[in-house]
Amino acid sequence: MAPASYREWVSLLFSALRKEPRSPKYKYRTTIWEAKELLRERNRASLQIDTSKEVKIYSNRTFLKLSPDRALNVLLRDFQLQPEQSFRLIRTDVAPRKKLKSPDENWNKVFPLFENRIVEELDLSIPKCAFERESFNYCYALGLWSRDKKTRLSQIAWPHPIFSFSCVGLGVRPEVYSALKEEGHVFINPANSVELPYFSVDSKLVPKHCDAVALCPRYVPEHVTLFEEGAININKDPVPCTGEELSAVTQAITCTYLPLLSKEPFRTCGDDLAIWSPTTDGALDKRVFTLDRLYGHATLHKRFWSRATYTDRSCPGDIIRSTILSNNSNMLQLMEEFMKHYTTFNLYSFCWRTLNDQSSAVYKLKDPVSFTGEVKPWDAFIWNEYQTLEKLPVPHSVDELVSLKAQFDEFLKHLSRYYAMVTCEMKQQMAEFFVTTDADSEGGRFQDTPRVVPTTLILRDILLNGKWFKHFYPGLHLLMSTKIPSCDKLDDCFVPLDDTSIALGCKLDKLVKEILLVESYVYGDKIPPKKLLIVNPSAEDENWKIVILIKDSIPNHLLKTLKFNTKISIQIVKDIRQATGVENGSCSWKKMIDENVFIYAYKLETEPSATQEDTNRMIKNVIDEMHKGN
Template identity: 25%
Template sequence: MVNWQTLFMVSLRRQGSSSRYKYKFNMEDITHRVFPRCKQAFKKTNLKYEYCDIGGSLYNISLMSLQKLLLRDINAADGNAFKIVRTDLVEKKSNNRIQHWEQIAPMFDHPLSLYEISLSEMNKEEFRPSFEWQQLIKVRSPDEKFKLERVIWPKSVFSNFCRGIGVRENTYDRLLKQNNGELPVFVNPANAKPLPLFKVTDETAIGEFDGIGIFPYFVDAHKTFFVTEIDKLKAKIASPLCNSNERKRNEKANTGRLLENEKGKPFYLDAKNVTSRVADGNITTLKHLLERSVSHKTLWSKQSTKDRTCPGDVLRSTVLSNDFSIRQLRNEFCKNFILYNIYTILQRNKKNTRDLTPETNITNFHFDWKVWDSYIWKQFQETESMEIPVDQVSLVNYRVKYDLFLEDLQTYSTLVIAEMKWNQSSIFQNDEAFLSRFEHIALVLQTILTKSRIIKTFQPNLYKFMQDDLQSTFFESVSFTDSINATIEPTFANEQSLQSANALKKFANQLLYFEQKIYAEKFHVSRPIQLRPLTLSDNYKIVILDKQNAMPEIFETLLKFMTQIKTYFVKDLAEVELHGHMHCIDKKMLDKSTFMYLYELKYNETLKTTPLPQEKIVDNIIDLLSNDTES
């Protein structure tokens, strides 16, 4: 599991010194760019809307329902806009402005209309509200002789559309027998209208429950129950949505909530109340999330910032994470911060890339890729090959891949910064035939930051900001993707290259872990986070034991420039013991012949701790392995 707060500290220590490049000085502007984009979109005469019906105000929407809206946002066509349709409003409101629109609109990739409308204002021929099975209800016969306790039912607002109750064959036969050969009729709890009984042949539609409401207006399969012309006509006629009294009567008949079924599988009961997920302080609605996020405003804003609302990308990715907690909101902030700081590597060095025109023949250039370029490009290609999520199941998988990719991208950026320190005198040198080393880096980073669908999915505002800001550079005017694929993949084609890249990633990540252990800054939310002085690292040393002397020299040099901590590479444990004036406070086995040790000067006692028993056992095993002589 990724420790995002550790990676946040790593990123914070490497951010640009000028305030113009710092996260807090730019995040308000990045978020507020949503507003002119929305304004521009709604000036279009041929704007196409995605109508989203909800049963209350958007500000009070449940986070599970908001997640479904955001999934629609992810899959909506470019150029479309979103408009909220209120199914709980029978009549048009005098004030139809969306409450707290300025805080909510930045959560959407597509423009969100400032105004909502009631369902009664919609053209019923052109718009049909979304229909979902959401609950179980109890239905009774008029004389209350027969009851079905758990009948699958949609939102209460659609109860008037019900035309009957479907049951399994054995239930159908039992009720027929119990009623002396006559089919009993049940009563719609919302409007008291009679509901005839139907035999359902596909029992998977009912699953473990007693029956299912028949809604032919919404469910095509239910139309087969109506055979006469008059019945077919009745099935097509739209009923009025339930008024508040009818909804209340239906909700009194509620006997449970449902979770969506997977395709071809029955529904199942929401026994753990997942649909109103409670986590870390009862955050169940957007209103709660916005209110709770205020306590963390020092993370993303200065005291002088006018709008200290949580950035829309952070709120969006929290809802898409499936973990509706403040803890997760902190993690999503860290990811947003990390990605922004990766972008500033390009922003700070625009002047160091040459000007090219679209007519430039890029095939004339010679490319010289490093193994860390090849590795991150391979990860990028894998993420881009994934299908965009359309439901919660695919969203979970997409989310896991995004987290792993962002962690790799952060590692790549720290390696790049180390390389820039190492080769600061030559990294920007280029000529007519060769791209500079930095232009190679910029080529990879800019392509990822401005073309990645997975970044756009979770952080659309930052993604668009990066696109806008980087479009003036030479890479935007020339398509380099084919050239990268043609030249980078041959350098990463063999198994040895892959193993080498994975080894470098392990070394780099462990080095960063040791770095954070030394500085050990606290992740504050009540006041600005303060970094400890870099001179603190003078009291520490990192020793890497490479028993097989397998590490390439370029890796050794790169890792030495990756951190302020003095780093040594040795081939024998006896060489480690030369540092006898220090004591080991942490160690890590990376593979059977490679070990990393963190040493502290003996007179510096501030970070010394007594290892826990299980940690002592692990240390002993590592000691035995590191002392083992291979034949």
């Protein structure tokens, strides 16, 4: 049996489907593919960015061969990066002789997973690529302990770790050299465990802020004279440092700085990452569930997000990203993340439609200065939840990130039910929800503001200006930022709040949750294994009735709005004995919201229709009685 959270998302998904606009322009399948193209354009712009702000990710496998839990560590860093920074993926293992997929095909699945810009994978597993693409320069500082663990050089200028086998000695400042020589310390190259002889060199050869410099005679002619003739062979083809050896060097890095030629100061480096996958005799353990396999399983449901005519039918990156962030990478979780993504798209779609509809009052409103009109309890409740979510800090660990994801998902449920109540208002008010005839001269306030104005402004601010949507759904957020007119973030007190309204909004939110769950149960909503998402016909409506028992006082006009959540008949009573039409029905659903509010769902018994045999028997009996009367 599916977990409660999954069933809840099924109810929210199908509720969104029943409210979906008819125009293909605003539908999920026909629009969501644009997100990948926008992300692609964003990454092309990364070619012109400052490479000094790149965060390098070293891995002994391609990114898609990482397990979700290891990819989660990379996505944590993605949350923490500044907008001006970017990623560069660097593969360090020995490349297999036969590659099953082209680099382009792999890359099309990698870049949509990231919020920040990411430079295409650099494959250092091929020596030619390693030494042609990664030019030699001192751009790191290593910290090395002496063999006896008694002293440490904390700032040794070191080239890119790929060149570590070419580091054959250390050049130290004269004052440092004397102390080391006197005590007889020995230092070891972390890449190959070979002793590094050290020499006293002119301070000009040692970068500022450093204690020593790695000597690389093959690349630095000044270093050749420090060694005895014939001691080293600078003409020998260099061997790239990869795999576990490169990992050992990376772990010794203490900071990184710009190349010496730029004469820039050090910057703190704990930014770069090393992600190593478990191997067996040099090969990836096939038992490990990888991102590539997750993408493969997702193709079973490609009809949900693409059409048969599309060239690229791979799963949207936001869905894979969210599955990773949930720290529960299985097919059930993947489908749950799809439902969240689809439902969130419909929230964006509502803002997209109303803010581009020139006949709508919200289209004409410029720079709103305050909330106008009646504040509904669901306005107060969602705004309070929004402000709570906004105050959460950026996560600093995987556990904090997974916890944040759970809180964000819970907020998404509240926001989806808020939209459900907004659509109830649309059905109830009809045209009055959208238009107004009386505006003041300032153009910033409406005297008779229709409900479309505050509800749209609330949703737009949450979806576009909220702190977390761009982190969890970077593709969808980027897409809708191009379709929905931007605006300044609303003031925190835009929606007037009080404890009574928030509490009532919370109670109504729970009622909406149960109503949608009952509706989904009645209609038999489920994710079809090999078909498109189809809303079942409402033929069962007449055979069911929802009874809501409310002992405390809730304004009638709010309860009337609540009834528009479903076509199933709803009766609200203060005593269960007041319920009508359920005498012969069976109670199939009962839930306590609190000590004063209960919800029941009854399956009504209908009179069985007479069969043809029954009809013939009845006619025969009537004829027999007539004959007896004669």
